Amino acid sequence: MRKNTLLQGVTIPRHIAIIMDGNGRWAKKRMMPRSFGHKNGMERMIGLMEHAFDLGVQYITVYALSTENLKRPKEELDGLFNLFRNNFRKELQKIFERGVRLRTLGDLSLLPDDVMQGLRESEKDTEHYEGRGINIAVAYGARDEIIHAVNKAIENGEKVTEESFSKLLYTSDLPDPDLIIRTGKEVRLSNFLLYQAAYAELYFSNKMFPEFSDKELDKAIIDFSNRTRRFGKTDEQLT
Ligand code: IPE
Numbered sequence: 562m563r564k565n566t567l568l569q570g571v572t573i574p575r576h577i578a579i580i581m582d583g584n585g586r587w588a589k590k591r592m593m594p595r596s597f598g599h600k601n602g603m604e605r606m607i608g609l610m611e612h613a614f615d616l617g618v619q620y621i622t623v624y625a626l627s628t629e630n631l632k633r634p635k636e637e638l639d640g641l642f643n644l645f646r647n648n649f650r651k652e653l654q655k656i657f658e659r660g661v662r663l664r665t666l667g668d669l670s671l672l673p674d675d676v677m678q679g680l681r682e683s684e685k686d687t688e689h690y691e692g693r694g695i696n697i698a699v700a701y702g703a704r705d706e707i708i709h710a711v712n713k714a715i716e717n718g719e720k721v722t723e724e725s726f727s728k729l730l731y732t733s734d735l736p737d738p739d740l741i742i743r744t745g746k747e748v749r750l751s752n753f754l755l756y757q758a759a760y761a762e763l764y765f766s767n768k769m770f771p772e773f774s775d776k777e778l779d780k781a782i783i784d785f786s787n788r789t790r791r792f793g794k795t796d797e798q799l800t
Pocket residue numbers: 581582583584585586587625626627630745
């Protein structure tokens with residue numbers, strides 16, 4: 562269902578991951594509290610998901626809260642948790658109605674119990690959907706994920722392969738991201754998908770997340786489509 566003629570003939574990434582950065586600065590510029598930025602960020606997140614599915618993207622992973630973010634002031638965290646409690650599930654209904662499965666990535670035990678339960682329930686409600694998926698990285702850190710996986714491998718008492726190790730990560734049954742987008746001007750991964758990003762195409766936008774429009778996503782996808790993914794091979798080997 563390609564509504565956008567600009568994207569005719571463009572290679573659509575199967576899996577897009579987004580580091581949704583810049584909510585705080587976006588709000589500050591408008592002399593509003595950071596929580597206002599997070600609320601607008603969440604609304605933009607839903608809009609982008611709908612747009613990406615319209616374009617034919619199969620998986621969307623969003624970085625909503627890192628393990629490091631858990632050290633932010635209590636007031637900001639309470640605001641974020643309230644968004645999860647009050648807005649998140651309701652807003653996501655329109656995505657779920659399209660038959661999209663929700664997965665969470667991260668150590669949910671670090672969240673308040675009710676927030677964790679809410680996320681688990683949404684996962685359960687949508688687990689029968691096959692095909693398209695949204696993945697919310699919350700209380701997520703790539704180092705934490707890798708350490709968890711290593712400890713599981715040790716418990717299993719078996720040497721790992723690339724394939725078996727992937728299965729121990731939070732992303733176990735997901736393909737690696739093809740395109741990782743970061744908004745908010747910073748050019749870093751901030752502990753996001755360090756293992757899975759091995760061959761992802763990276764795209765950095767100066768837009769703050771709440772102002773990252775559907776058109777901006779189109780631009781990122783067109784940029785992605787113009788890249789040559791060699792996976793270590795030569796150009797000649799690709800043809
Ligand atoms: C990203 O926006 C969202 C979260 C980390 C929860 P920030 O809150 O980091 O916004 P800036 O970077 O301060 O603008």
